[in-house]
Amino acid sequence: MPRQPGLSVRLKLTLSYAGFLVLAGVLLLVGVGLFLLRQGWLQTNESGAWRASPGIDFVRGFGPVAAVIMVFLMVFGLVGGWFLAGRMLAPLDRIAHATRTAATGSLSHRIRMPGRKDEFRELADAFDTMLAQLEAHVAEQQRFAANASHELRTPLAISKTLLDVARADPNHDTGELVDRLHTVNSRAIDLTEALLLLSRANQRSFTREHVDLSLVAEEAAETLQPLADKHGVAVETSGDITPTSGSPALLLQLSLNLVHNAIVHNVPERGTVRVHTGARPGAVVLTVENTGERLTPERIATLTEPFRRGTERIHTDQAGVGLGLAIVRTITEAHDGTLTLTPRPAGGLCVTVELPAARGG
Template sequence: MDRAPGLSVRLKLTLSYAGFLMLAGTLLLAAIGVFLLREGWLQTNEEGAWRATPGTTFVRGFAPLALTVIGFLLVFGLLGGWILAGRMLAPLAHITSATRTATTGSLSHRIRLPGRQDEFRELADAFDAMLERLEAHVAEQQRFAANASHELRTPLAISKSLLDVARTDPARDTGEVLGRLQAVNTRAIDLTEALLLLSRAGQRSFTPEQVDLSLMAEEATETLLPLAEKNGVILETHGDITPTSGSPALLLQLTMNLVHNAIVHNLPRHGMVWVTTSTHPGTVMLTVENTGERLTPHLVSTLTEPFQRGTERIHADQTGVGLGLAIVTTITRAHDGTLTLTPRDTGGLRITVQLPART
């Protein structure tokens, strides 16, 4: 929430208690002065200077009054301090209540503490932002678990059906059944390995090394050139040396996924893929563009979700397991980078990975 600048809580407490103390002291000094003047303990001489008049009236008369005033100030101070502290610390009670609510598993609650900016409002806003991120993360994990279960169940169900057919029809060609079983099993293995890679990338369990994204781009295009030629796609790679730091294996996997995605989601023939690296102040960029069908911004915004495959696939036999861009997203976050997907006006997609430059 945007708030107008305000006094800090520490300054508010300091001013409040200082003012309260000054008021109590003023009352005490006023009571003493009135008593002394009334009893004649303080008088003026001929020159106008103050002088003291001795006597026992001061002890007998002032002591009970002083004790009464002090007792009144004690009660007034405790009551006033309790009220002031309660008013000042009331926002903390709202934050504590929200924290207890969150510990029960309810992440939809928000504090939304009103008032001008101070330490308590800053803490409340940070807590609300944390709850929002947690809620989104939990929802994402729930969707991921549901999708992963569905994707893993599919090859198992197909395998079971093939085995049932082979068992009930002994005369059926076993070579055909074995071939289909091998294909299904390969897909299940690929999916499992992709899930493991996605998990490892999110843990940031790697030691950063010096990496040149331009070399990653060259290696990825050389490795995937046969696939591009098979699908009638032309690969073009150019750009500057782009030094960054991170995991060479993960950044190569990121580049491979992007180039592979650009090849298989392309035109049926005469498709193009452009892989470009560039440097900017404080950052380096890897951009992968491809031709293809026209994509809506809404569809593009969902492509980084696990198991999202867009609309139709041009090369259905190489579409992968639906985790390519999800893995790219996780690797980018693990390297403190940003991933941007933009539909091209003429069809296809432009994907940009921006990472911190190596200093």
Template sequence: MARRPGLSVRLKLTLSYTGFVMLAGVLLLAAMGVFLLAYQQLGRETLGVVISPPGRELIRAFAPAAVAVLLFLLVFGLSGGWFLAGRMLAPLNRITAATRTAATGSLSHRIRLPGRNDEFRELADAFDTMLAQLEALVAEQQRFAANASHELRTPLTVMQTLLDVARSDRGHDPAELVERLHVVNARAIELTEALLLLSRADQRSFTPEETDLSLLAEEAAETLLPLAEKRGVSLETAGEVAPASGSPALLLQMTTNLLHNAIVHNVPDGGTVRLTTSAGAGSAWLTVENTGEPLAPELIATLAEPFRRGTGRIRTDQAGVGLGLAIVRSIVRAHDGTLALEPRDGGGLRVTVRLPS
């Protein structure tokens, strides 16, 4: 925004300090003059003698000293105010320099303002926190963009390879080519839809509505029951009414993703998934537990990152596109909730979602 040039804050503070000092000096000198006149009048009435010059002569004698004092106060106020304003605004200059550095794209710089806590240091600490969050967010977005490009390029490369082979081999079975292209294309569509859902959750483009997490849990369990039976996993749902405010569609997608992840990443046969809901202390709770292999804490800390899978980047049947927990995390953030992942005793994962009621 174009603005007209104006006085600097340092100069404004200096003039303010000087004006205050001059006003105080004028009031003090005026009080002294009134006091001297009153003292002269009192001496004339009580003693009957003149112990000081008449009022006009007194003013003439007092005026040069008063002017000298005012000139001294003016010079002292300007120099002292300029120095003090510079000292007080020095932290603001550091904050401004850090802001300009961040505007160039460098988010690694920190102010780290020393000294005891005051308004400027609170501002500097808040700015450092904002820079740290922005740096982490930009790094996450860069990783996401690189991974998304890699994941999207893979099906396109496979389709290109299949078409090149079919063009060079005239005797290739067209039905087999169509079937393989259909599978690869379905994966590309699945990945694209997941990316769109993730973007929608991040933008919070929804109208909050009252919903019950227990009903969403039952609906998700009914939807994924065939998959659980196919993989030999038993589903258990329990809990109480858990009212929450948000998008029913996104919250259902969140519950479905958690349940799908618990079914797929489970023991081959005889595994269990337990889904419970609860409410209390102004919050609604959704917990999904599944049996499985023991998970290292450092691996659990990365499961909610985009395109990360507990079994690495090798994709098996129904393994998804690696965005399940990333979408869950974005939906939880969009609803001002929290997501906690922790290992179960004996193997498996426990995921707890807290949403404000």
């Protein structure tokens, strides 16, 4: 916002220090004068005539000296206050410099202010933490944009190649061409819808309603049962009533993504997916556990990043777009929840979503 020019904080502190020092000197001199006056304002001589007391003479003689002292205190207060204010405000100069550097787009700069803990150093540490988080967020967004561009370019490039081949060979089987174009186009549509869903969840542009997470999980399992039957995966559901607050559509998408991910990342035959809901003090929990290959903690740490896939899909017709767990993480965070991924010792993955329980639930 536009502001009128004013005095610097350093100058204000300097004037404050000098003013306080001069005021203290005035009060001290007044106190000394009053003390001397109380010792005897007037005295009488031997003939009974009134004369000024020695204290009054002292005060009169001390007046010029007091004036010199006051001038000295004022000059000393200005010079000393300017120096002290500069020392005290030096951390703010470093923070301001870091802010200007960050404003130019350089987020790697850190203040790293030395010294013991105080208000300025707490502010500097908080600013460093903010810069680190912002740098990580920007880097993640840049990776996301690059990956999204790559993923969207792939189906478009395939479509162009298919059309070029068809134009070069008019006798080419158009039925096969249409089928392949349909598959590629469907993948591009799925990716676009996933990106829109991810953006919607990030913006938290939804109305919160009362939702029973157990019913949502059961609906997701029933919806994907044909897919599980096709791949020979058994889906088991269990749990209690788990009331929470949020978007029914987004929570259903979260459950669908988890169950779908558990099915397509399973063993080829006789795999298992277990969907369980439960309640904890102040929270509700959805757990989706599946059999599969063994995963390392380092590999699991990357699964919630956009376009990162933990394993190659066994069934290419369900290849997905690489946003399943990224959407789950975003929806969970949009509902003020936590997402935990844990490798199963025998192979596979256990995903736990914990959300705040509905009030009164």
